[in-house]
Amino acid sequence: MNIQIRKFYYGDIPEEKSSASTYKTEHDTTAWPLWEIFIRSKQGLDHKHVGSLHAADAQMAIENARDVYTRRQEGVSIWVVESKYITASNPEEAGELYEPAVDKIYRHPTFYNLPDEVNHM
């Protein structure tokens, strides 16, 4: 008997090891859109991106976000925005965008040497 054992990791079973059936889920004709979720963890702090979820509309996105992201009092306020409305910068343009700031160290307070006698500055 020729058994070849391959290593695979937890949650990572190679596809050729599986015994796929011909079962086919009927594709949903109306897939719910994706929403990005932002949570304010407490009064006075910024809303912070926590993840995303699918929902039919904004109201449902808020309700689902409540259930998924605030089960342990992680938030006091929720923002949701449909993912397609987010425009992100391109990582390939990181050079042009952020490098000009690298040599402007005079924008930081530590650039300036002041006598020790100067307090509160």
Added chain:
Amino acid sequence: MSVQDLEKIFQDAIDSEIKIEPKNWMPDAYRKTNIRQISQHAHSEIVGMLPEGNWISRAPSLKRKAILIAKVQDEAGHGLYLYSAAETLGTSRDEMINDLHSGKAKYSSIFNYPTLTWADMGAVGWLVDGAAILNQVMLCRTSYGPYARAMVRICKEESFHQRQGFESLLVLSQGTEEQKAMCQDAINRWWWPSLMMFGPKDSESTNSDQSMKWKIKRKTNDELRQQFVDMIAEQIKLLGMQLPDDKLKWNEQRKHNDFGEINWAEFWAVVKGNGPCNKQRLEARRKAHEEGKWVREAAMAYADKKANQKKQEAA
């Protein structure tokens, strides 16, 4: 830029512990491996709800019932975090669900074992979640950003799962003779499948270890398994129970516990779909998906209708 240059930039980032984010260039194989691993991990969370759901209506007290519901609800959330992380790699929820339902994608084999008594809820929390946590703690440092962030969130929530499991067994272990026997029986049945959760032995690998090089995974199966055995061998003393392995023994030289051989034939049989509950689990998932179809459609139709009403009001 050539592919070789891109690959070098990619590997340099990984070597200097910079996370890979969705819009960064990545090798196709890295993307595929992550999609497969993250989605299978998500499926494990979702299917993992089934053996526990079995006991919600039969929990011995309101307290235990509330705890179990909270735990199962967490698993659903964990599945969602992971599906979302996989979606950032360009796959869709629909595709992933379909792959689970067709049997193409796998989930952790542990959930193909039945939960026969109430004590199984304790054993699952303590052993199964305990084994999962070791993997998940490691995965908090995985190289793909969205996966790592999902794991951090999951680990925060998961520690209650293991603690409630142990506490539940502790209560049984101090109970009547019958309860003690039930506790020991659950441990006997869940111990070996829990060890199998870490996958085949390192020495039996015929693959080059790409996942380690890409820092998707940072510890080998055997390292994690040994860590688990050492941890549980100590904890079980507090329960006054036995692990079903007569070869389990502290090895002073290795500073680790030695333990017996896993039944690999059983392991592969369950992976290939011949475990005690494989068929039942998949059928339950398919049924839930099919019977929920009208709800998903109705919610979308309602959202469309409201959006149209808003438009007309504005006009």
